[in-house]
Amino acid sequence: MRPQIRQLAGLLVACFLIGSVHAKLNIFACEPEWAALTQELAGGHATVFAATHAGQDPHYVQARPSLIARLRSADLAVCTGAELETGWMPMLQRRARNPKVLAGKPGYFEATQQVTLLEKPAELDRAEGDVHGDGNPHIQVDPRRVLEVAMALSSRLQQLDPGNKPNYEQLLQDFTARWKASIERWQSAAAGLRGKRAVVHHREWIYLLDWLGMQRVGSLEPKPGIPPNMAHLADLKTQQADVIILSPANDKKPSAWLQEQTGTPVVMLPHTVGAVPNSDNLFDLFDEIIRRLSESART
Ligand SMILES: [Zn+2]
Structure with missing residues (x-):
């Protein structure tokens, strides 16, 4: 390689490295509540996409090509788990061919793994149509559990994007303070x-x-x-x-x-x-x- 070209190549590599240091995390949230929580905890350091909206039933979602494309480019998928997305998320994961967001990888996060679940069935008869096979997955309507999820999710963001660790810690601290004060307010109102x-x-x-x-x-x-x-x-x-x-x-x-x-x-x-x-x-x-x-x- 001629020296000028070598220099140019070196410059390009440097630009690429700087670019990736500053690249935002690309996050795929299975439901709107986890998109909202991720946005609170990631601030401007991530781009968050909500795979479903409030008008959809998250037990039953079509594995559309647009969702596959979104998951393909994701650094992290944030889902409910406990079989809520069992009808569509595994299919999206297979078709997206993105090893980062497969189950068991740091790029796949399940909220229900972070809390104690209620209504875990002793035995399950799927013939009867029960869609809560792993315990009740609808944890997002308990703000105490949301806080537990927030702490674990922030840790995951810090793990995936260590360069921004202090920023994520600050965002979590801010969220936790506002959230705890709100819980007190909600509890006394209720x-x-x-x-x-x-x-x-x-x-x-x-x-x-x-x-x-x-x-x-x-x-x-x-x-x-x-x-x-x-x-x-x-x-x-x-x-x-x-x-x-x-x-x-x-x-x-x-x-x-x-x-x-x-x-x-x-x-x-x-x-x-x-x-x-x-x-x-x-x-x-x-x-x-x-x-x-x-x-x-x-x-
Ligand atoms: Zn349900």
């Missing part, structure tokens, strides 16, 4: 809900009820993922619930029927960021959940 009895549509409110000290006295779905039927709904009439909870994605007819039969108020709660107006970040999401629930529950 103190009157303690002991209240709730019927849920899908069992996606278990962690919320657990956090607030409320009781789940029934589900409109006879089993997670199985649509409500008349015989099952009729059984629920005797449950004397204080509130019936559903999310915007659920069929509104079963809860409306039960309300008509029993007079129990129905409340629609956002199950993730963006599911209703004024829920566009994690703080607003819980503000809205607590506001709606407090206004609706029978006192």
Whole structure:
């Protein structure tokens, strides 16, 4: 190689190295809540893509080519796990051919691996259609668990992008302080809900009820993922619930029927960021959940 060319090549390598030092992490979040949390914790050091929006049911997502392309270029995938994405994420991982984001690699993060799960089944009969085979995956509606996920996720960001470690530590510290203060505020606003009895549509409110000290006295779905039927709904009439909870994605007819039969108020709660107006970040999401629930529950 002639000296000038060698110099030029050296310059190009240097530019490439500098470029990669400053490159933002490319993050693929399976659900909007984890996209929002990742954005809080990564600030301007990452580009975050949400694979699904609030109007989609994360149990059932189509493995579209656009999602495969996004996963192919990702440095990190942040998902719920506990089989929530079992119908689509493994297929995306196979087709994306990106070894960084395969299960077991640092570039694949599952939120449910970071917390204690409720409703782990002793045995599971898939023939009955249960979509919660690994325990209940809907942990994002308990802010205490969200904080545990945040700490683990920040560590993962620091591991993948060590050059920005102090920045991620600072972002986590800021988030934790604001989040803990908010939890206190939400808990005192919801103190009157303690002991209240709730019927849920899908069992996606278990962690919320657990956090607030409320009781789940029934589900409109006879089993997670199985649509409500008349015989099952009729059984629920005797449950004397204080509130019936559903999310915007659920069929509104079963809860409306039960309300008509029993007079129990129905409340629609956002199950993730963006599911209703004024829920566009994690703080607003819980503000809205607590506001709606407090206004609706029978006192
Ligand atoms: Zn579910």
